[in-house]
Every structure is written in structure tokens, then in C-alpha cells.
Amino acid sequence: MKHFKQKQSKRNRRKKQLKVLSVLLLIVLAVLAFTVYRDYKARPGFLEKIWIEERGADYITVAWERARNVNKYVVMYDGNTIEVSGKKKGVKIHGLAEDTEYEFSVRADSKKRKGFETLTEKARTKKSQHITGEAGHMKFMNRPVDLKQTAETPVKYLPGDGYTVTEDNKVVFTKPGTITVTAATDENDEYATATKEISVEVLDTVSVEAEGASPHVFYKLNKKNCECIKKVRGEKEASIPQSLAYSDGKYIIAYISKTTQRVITFGNNLEEVYVPTLDLGHANGMTAANGICYIVKGGNNADCITFDPKKNTFSSFKLAQFASGIAYDRAKDMFYTSQRNGMTAYDNKFNLVRKVGRVSRKTKYYYQDCGAYGGIMIHCVSGENYRGTNYLDFYDMINGKYMGTIECDLSEIESMIVNDEGYIELLSNVKDKQDLIWKTPINMKDLCD
DSSP states (O other), X not given: OHHHHHHHHHHHHHHHHHHHHHHHHHHHHHHHHXXXXXXXXXXXXXXXXXXXXXXXXXXXXXXXXXXTTOSEEEEEETTEEEEEETTOSEEEEOSOOTTOEEEEEEEEEOSSXXXXXXXXXXXXXXBOOOOBSOXXXXXXXXXXXXXXXXXXXXXXXXXXXXXXXXXXXXXXXXXXXXXXXXXXXXXXSSBOOOEEEEEEEEEOOOOEXXXXXXXXXXXXXXXXXXXXXXXXXXXXXXXXXXXXXXXXXEEEEEEEOSSOEEEEEEOTTOOEEEOOBOOOSSOOEEEEETTEEEEEOOSSOOEEEEEETTTTEEEEEEXXXXXXXXXXXXXXXXEEEEETXXXXXXXXXXXXXXXXXXXOOSSOEEEEEEEEETXXXXXXEEXXXXXXXXXXXXXXXXXXXXXXXXXXXXXXXXXXXXXXXXXXXXXXXXTXXXXXXXXXXXXXXXXXX
């Protein structure tokens, strides 16, 4: 019995010891758990990796997945640091050098502790590019045009107010006035994107059947917007200017009087370079092509006189239609003639291509010479008061359309050319017989090309 009681006593002591140990263990575990929890709450979560999300010429965007318990992210690169809110998942770093490689790492910090830096991620900024090309243009309405902007990558035009963009990246203006077009480049791994705003003066032209069309004025020329570039004078025997051509850096003007006709070539210093003697009749129209002058007399006459200023030789041939004006279109390699009944288009061998009607006016008008560029013929027209308001009628000779009219307050406009730069120049007959050549702000290369 005594032996049994001793054993029972030992078991009881062991139970008490186990209870004490269990309590102590629970206390230890609780303290450990609390310590771990407190450490967990204080320590930021592990930031596994970072990556490059976007690159430009002067910026790089570094991104990451948000970690637990982060008060801020510290982005480090090339000795620089940027602190970012713990709510962010990335940062766009500006002010970087173009085409330069950088190494990035990120550390996630809690309020109380610093985290561990990620592995570094390398990235290079892109090269910048610049859109080049003229910033100011003058264009017709309702015609697809290429604004000819270039860069290291393809340039596209973004749709905007007053214009649309075709599938082949041409711009069609839908209203007149000053329109701003936005050009933007493509972007690739090497180059950043670029943008440019292009100012365009859009002319309020129409496109209607030429036969019998009503005049539509879309621009006005006067002494304020034109530049007088030359003063020229004929001889006493031939002082009235009729037509103008330009060849080999020299202006060639046909003059008449009641009895005499002269074709005078003027040099840059206004000296008379050459004055041939030839009875041309009323040399109402003249143009130059490949160094040869082509002259028409006007009236019911289909003769075209050719004159080689260098060789001093003349010849002539018959046109398919009567002509009072003639123009060579060097952009299309075509000839056009004008008369009161309409216009005619020829190929470079003077084979008939198209007849085009003319705009209808109610009062009396006098039809002068013409000029051309890019499939468009410009017909000079004088009113009943010769030195009053004159006109330049624009015709689309490729499609047989009338486009509109420019009013001219520059005395009587006898003839015109399109100079090497593309600007329209006008021959003006004034009262004091000091005839003027005006350079206008109308650039046909810009309008047509």
C-alpha cells in the first residue's frame, strides 16, 4: 500500500511539473509569437524585382509590384536617390541624359526599418529626334497635300480642327483660314517620339465645272503684300508691255506700240541684253521652256512663234486652237494656252490633251497672258478699266475645274511667271510707262507639291 502511494505521489508531481512546463511553454510561444508579429509589422515586405516600363530621350519609368507594409520606396541610380510613396507602383525619372545607360535598384522601407535592395536593372534613354520641314505653308482647300515633314522615324499627321488625314498620310483642309496641323513621329527602341505644330494658311478655293462658273475670290493682292522686285521700260517705239517670260536668269518681255514690236531681254542690272527685230504682231502671250520662247499673238490667230534668244533664230507652227496667252508647266511638262473662249492643255509636243471652259463675267473684260505650275493654269484678266481691279483666274487643267480667283490691285496685269522658288511674279503696266514686276506671296510649289 505504501509503495502504491509513493508511485501515485510521483505521478502527481510529474503532472504538476508538466502543467508548469506547459504554461511556461505557452508563455514562451506567446512571447515569441508576439515578437515575431511585432517584427513582421515593423519589417517591410520583400520586393522581388523591378522592370523598365517606359523610356524616352530624357526619362525612364521604373516599375514594380507593391510589397507589404511599405511606407516608401527608395529608387537608386548612378549615385542619385528618389523617394516614392509606398502606395506607388513605379516612378518616371526625368532629367536624364539622352542616349545614356543607367543602372536602377529599389529598396522598400517601412516606417521603422529599411528593406533590401533589389537586383539592378539596366536601361538606356532613347535618342531624341526633330521634325524638319517648313513650319508655314499656304494650301488650297479640299485637295490632298503632303506637308513634307521628315524625321529619323516616319512622320504622321494627327487629325485636328479644320482638316482630315487620308490613309496615305496626306492632309485635306476642310475650311479656310489659319489652320494648325500637328505632326508626330513614330517611336521605336532607338528613338523617342517628337511632335511639331505647322501653321497653314488655307485658301478658300472651290472645285466646280469651269464652263460658265461664277467668279469666286479667295485672295487679294496689293502693294502691302507684294514686293516690287524690278522696274523695266520698253523703247519709245515699243513701250507697252504685253507678256513676260524668264529664261537662263533673265527676264524677257514682249513690248508693242501702234507700229513696232520688240522682245527685250533684261539682265539682272536691267541692262538690255538683247533686242531682236521681228514683226510679231500683237505679242499678247509668251512663255519659256528649255531656253526657247513661245509667243502667241492673240485674236483669231493660232500661230505660235518660237524664238531662241541664244541663236537669234525664229520659227513658227500652228496650234490646235486660237491663243492669246501661253504658259509652260515645268512641273507637269505641259503647255497651256488661253483665249476668251476657254483654255487648252497640250503635251510637251503640242498634242491636244484637253479643252476647258472659262469663268463667266457679266461685264466687259480683257483676257491677257497666263502662267502655270503643277497642273494649274493662272489666267490674267483685266476689267474694262484696265488699271482698275485685275484678276487671276485659277483652273485645274488636269481635271477641267475652275478653282477661284485672286483680285489684284497692282494696275494692269499683263502677264505672269512662276519663278524658280515657286512664287508668282506679275508684270504690271502702269501709267508712267515705268513697268513693274511684282513678287507675290503665292507660292505654287507650296500650293501644288
